[in-house]
């Protein structure tokens with residue numbers, strides 16, 4: 586028997602959920618997530634995840650990202666490993682994503698980004 590025979594097919598991910606917030610800013614006036622308070626949403630999410638005791642290995646990681654190329658639907662965030670894309674309006678929306686998806690594993694359908702939204 587080799588190590589490969591006993592290794593799980595998909596070892597557990599370092600983080601249970603990983604959420605990326607686009608915080609990209611464009612100086613040329615084109616649409617960008619920074620126009621929609623994306624940085625504040627990122628900071629709010631990070632603080633909320635920490636406050637609920639969800640941060641760290643085996644749990645949740647909140648990261649900034651550059652342009653995710655779905656600017657027309659901005660502000661956007663994406664949760665892995667599910668690959669669920671969200672758009673949001675205010676901190677209440679962020680709180681709902683944290684409590685429902687990141688803590689309870691239930692996708693927030695009303696905040697899903699439509700599948701055809703691109704740049």
Ligand code: FES
Pocket residue numbers: 607608609610616617618619651652653654655656659661
């Ligand atoms: S600027 Fe946010 S997805 Fe492009």
